Amino acid sequence: xxxxxxxxxxxxxxxxxxxxxxxxxxxxxxxxxxxxxxxxxxxxxxxxxxxxxxxxxxxxxxxxxxxxxxxxxxxxxxxxxxxxxxxxxxxxxxxxxxxxxxxxxxxxxxxxxxxxx
Numbered sequence: 001x002x003x004x005x006x007x008x009x010x011x012x013x014x015x016x017x018x019x020x021x022x023x024x025x026x027x028x029x030x031x032x033x034x035x036x037x038x039x040x041x042x043x044x045x046x047x048x049x050x051x052x053x054x055x056x057x058x059x060x061x062x063x064x065x066x067x068x069x070x071x072x073x074x075x076x077x078x079x080x081x082x083x084x085x086x087x088x089x090x091x092x093x094x095x096x097x098x099x100x101x102x103x104x105x106x107x108x109x110x111x112x113x114x115x116x117x
Contacts, residue, residue, distance in 0.1 A: 014044025019061035023069040030073055045077035056088025064105055067112045082116045
């Protein structure tokens with residue numbers, strides 16, 4: 001019963017316990033066949049917007065995982081969040097190094113920048 005009560009609260013806000021879990025929740029929710037899916041995701045994206053730090057990132061949400069998740073959400077608020085972080089993505093792209101993780105991050109940034117340009 002405890003989980004159900006808390007789950008209703010999460011559904012109302014469109015978030016989960018932390019930023020990382022919220023992003024995973026959104027990814028799962030976006031591909032499923034759930035009632036009120038768009039409303040849930042838009043509510044969560046409002047929370048993300050309120051967590052902006054003014055430097056192209058968010059306080060609660062990990063940077064690269066956020067961008068990776070936003071790429072898959074075909075919603076206007078998700079595009080707005082990608083636009084918000086454009087400057088930070090460009091800086092990270094310039095400063096990226098070599099290596100397997102760097103290549104994956106580069107690919108995510110390039111795809112996101114192409115989506116908002």
